[in-house]
Amino acid sequence: MSIEIRNVNKTFGQFTALNNINLEVPDGELVALLGPSGCGKTSLLRIIAGLESPDSGSIHFNGEEATHSDVRDRNVGFVFQHYALFRHMTVFENVAFGLRVRPKSTRPSNAEIKRRVHELLELVQLDWLADRYPPQLSGGQRQRIALARALAVEPRVLLLDEPFGALDAKVRKDLRRWLRRLHDELHITSVFVTHDQEEALEVADRIVVMNHGNVEQIGRPIDVYDNPASPFVYQFLGNVNLFHSRVHQGTAHIGDLTVCLDEHKEANNLNASAFVRPHDIEISRSSIEGKTLSAKITYIHAIGSLVRVELKQALKDELIEVELSRERFRELALVEGEQVFITPRNPRVFLNKAD
Amino acid sequence: MSSSTQLTKYQSKVSSKRATAEPTWIRWTLIAIVLLFLGLFLFLPLAAVFTEALRKGYGAYLSALAEPDALSAIKLTFIAAGIALPLNLVFGIAAAWVITKFEFRGKSLLITLIDLPFAVSPVVAGLIYVLVFGLQGWLGGWLSDHDLKVIFAIPGIVLATTFVTFPFVARELIPLMQAQGKDEEEAALVLGASGWQILWKVTLPNVKWGLLYGFILTNARAMGEFGAVSVVSGHIRGMTNTLPLHVEILYNEYNYAAAFAVASVLALLALVTLALKSYIEWQATRAAAVVDY
Numbered sequence: 001m002s003i004e005i006r007n008v009n010k011t012f013g014q015f016t017a018l019n020n021i022n023l024e025v026p027d028g029e030l031v032a033l034l035g036p037s038g039c040g041k042t043s044l045l046r047i048i049a050g051l052e053s054p055d056s057g058s059i060h061f062n063g064e065e066a067t068h069s070d071v072r073d074r075n076v077g078f079v080f081q082h083y084a085l086f087r088h089m090t091v092f093e094n095v096a097f098g099l100r101v102r103p104k105s106t107r108p109s110n111a112e113i114k115r116r117v118h119e120l121l122e123l124v125q126l127d128w129l130a131d132r133y134p135p136q137l138s139g140g141q142r143q144r145i146a147l148a149r150a151l152a153v154e155p156r157v158l159l160l161d162e163p164f165g166a167l168d169a170k171v172r173k174d175l176r177r178w179l180r181r182l183h184d185e186l187h188i189t190s191v192f193v194t195h196d197q198e199e200a201l202e203v204a205d206r207i208v209v210m211n212h213g214n215v216e217q218i219g220r221p222i223d224v225y226d227n228p229a230s231p232f233v234y235q236f237l238g239n240v241n242l243f244h245s246r247v248h249q250g251t252a253h254i255g256d257l258t259v260c261l262d263e264h265k266e267a268n269n270l271n272a273s274a275f276v277r278p279h280d281i282e283i284s285r286s287s288i289e290g291k292t293l294s295a296k297i298t299y300i301h302a303i304g305s306l307v308r309v310e311l312k313q314a315l316k317d318e319l320i321e322v323e324l325s326r327e328r329f330r331e332l333a334l335v336e337g338e339q340v341f342i343t344p345r346n347p348r349v350f351l352n353k354a355d
Numbered sequence: 356m357s358s359s360t361q362l363t364k365y366q367s368k369v370s371s372k373r374a375t376a377e378p379t380w381i382r383w384t385l386i387a388i389v390l391l392f393l394g395l396f397l398f399l400p401l402a403a404v405f406t407e408a409l410r411k412g413y414g415a416y417l418s419a420l421a422e423p424d425a426l427s428a429i430k431l432t433f434i435a436a437g438i439a440l441p442l443n444l445v446f447g448i449a450a451a452w453v454i455t456k457f458e459f460r461g462k463s464l465l466i467t468l469i470d471l472p473f474a475v476s477p478v479v480a481g482l483i484y485v486l487v488f489g490l491q492g493w494l495g496g497w498l499s500d501h502d503l504k505v506i507f508a509i510p511g512i513v514l515a516t517t518f519v520t521f522p523f524v525a526r527e528l529i530p531l532m533q534a535q536g537k538d539e540e541e542a543a544l545v546l547g548a549s550g551w552q553i554l555w556k557v558t559l560p561n562v563k564w565g566l567l568y569g570f571i572l573t574n575a576r577a578m579g580e581f582g583a584v585s586v587v588s589g590h591i592r593g594m595t596n597t598l599p600l601h602v603e604i605l606y607n608e609y610n611y612a613a614a615f616a617v618a619s620v621l622a623l624l625a626l627v628t629l630a631l632k633s634y635i636e637w638q639a640t641r642a643a644a645v646v647d648y
Binding site: 049050051071072076077078080082084085086087088097098101102146149150152153 | 538539541542543544545546547548549552556557560561
């Protein structure tokens with residue numbers, strides 16, 4: 001089922017949680033709402049579920065307006081960050097809950113409930129835990145039970161609020177792969193909230209990047225990562241180096257460096273920020289006029305497949321982070337304290353808004 | 356290497372235990388003070404109640420309890436508690452439910468109002484009912500026209516008892532329900548449960564120990580209430596006397612053995628309450644231990 005959000009606004013007192021949000025989630029897609037805490041992503045998810053109502057704007061399921069329909073009638077599955085399993089019920093009863101509370105006319109028989117619950121527990125690979133209580137499970141197991149419980153009512157939409165936020169790194173990684181596979185099997189329209197860019201990039205079909213109640217960018221993971229629409233998206237998705245620069249008629253000046261740009265042709269000596277990913281900076285020992293910046297190596301972190309080098313330009317406070325392959329690192333034989341030259345490749349330049 | 360670090364950790368744990376402990380003489384002095392205090396103000400009076408009650412032997416003890424006025428006092432006490440308890444249970448659950456699960460204006464005012472019976476002297480509470488329902492009171496004329504008796508009758512006693520005991524259940528449930536949050540209720544809602552189903556299947560099972568605890572405290576107070584009930588009862592022997600009032604009357608008549616015999620019933624009730632309370636706390640911590648994992 002597709003979800004459409006039109007001009008949704010939501011404020012809590014003085015705080016604007018959502019500022020005129022427009023968003024479409026096509027049928028069967030897995031979409032991530034990504035942003036720092038307080039950006040409004042959870043509010044948006046709760047509004048879709050019906051747990052909150054928007055101040056203005058509307059929600060449409062399959063083109064039908066659902067803004068004022070009751071939570072119970074929306075037929076959504078919701079997975080909470082802290083699982084929210086019923087602590088006094090067994091795992092089996094937790095999963096069966098949504099079926100048991102149905103009115104008599106639509107409630108399945110006990111045998112049917114039993115069959116369905118076991119089917120779901122098998123789907124989340126935890127059939128053997130049916131008689132346990134939630135407190136006796138690990139975090140990862142609890143979250144899978146929470147998912148099974150949400151799926152038991154055969155929801156048309158699955159909403160997940162920071163589903164892996166409370167888990168440790170290893171379990172988190174396993175679970176998000178598992179969620180991706182599950183989604184590929186079930187094809188249920190899903191929206192999940194996360195502040196973890198890696199998670200969003202790995203799992204989602206599409207990413208909605210949010211900040212301060214606004215949608216900053218919507219796109220496939222690769223588009224959002226390679227072509228961030230704003231400085232915020234650049235900084236939020238992956239590591240990035242920021243160079244202060246001035247832009248004049250399509251040319252950016254970063255220190256001694258000049259870069260020709262395809263955009264900002266009309267800019268007249270404006271302040272700008274140039275963003276470069278750590279793997280897009282080349283280190284060398286020779287300078288080329290107008291193409292390199294001089295910097296000193298302050299720290300080398302050589303554990304893992306990539307070597308991370310931190311540098312500092314003279315008279316500047318910001319650290320520059322560079323990632324290079326082990327081979328390249330060995331070739332250059334860099335040492336801490338050494339003076340070298342760096343060449344940023346394809347910097348993305350954004351004019352500063354304050355000007 | 357690792358075993359040596361473990362050893363140092365262990366040693367530092369031991370020494371830190373010593374470092375944070377008080378010298379022996381301070382510990383024993385503190386314990387002695389507590390024991391002395393408890394003995395003087397708790398165990399001695401309790402022992403006195405039972406010794407005085409049994410001073411004239413078992414026969415006198417039992418006949419003091421079997422006397423019609425005493426029996427009627429016991430009956431009235433159970434009636435008052437029996438009505439006040441369910442009322443306060445329903446009120447307490449409702450109050451805790453709205454306060455912890457919903458946001459609304461005037462919430463802090465409601466919380467303050469719930470605490471009112473704790474803040475107001477029971478005698479004042481009793482007087483309020485006399486002022487409202489008494490013969491000279493606001494509703495007195497109307498009540499006597501319709502031949503309804505509230506003050507100096509059972510309804511007044513029930514009202515006063517209910518008033519002084521209504522904070523207990525709510526006070527017990529509010530912090531518990533606040534700590535548990537709204538997540539489970541919201542989960543139930545999304546799964547399609549109705550308000551009643553959420554209350555019966557999710558909220559109440561989660562607070563059952565707190566509820567039972569509040570219930571027992573309410574019961575103890577309801578049976579032991581003196582001040583407010585004394586004002587509205589009128590002390591009519593065999594009619595509007597509850598157990599505490601009956602004790603007072605016997606005592607004022609210098610009928611010490613009987614007074615202490617009836618008082619010992621109240622003391623026994625208190626002991627049973629304490630035992631039940633400890634049992635419930637023990638069960639609740641066990642349940643919590645499982646939850647904490």
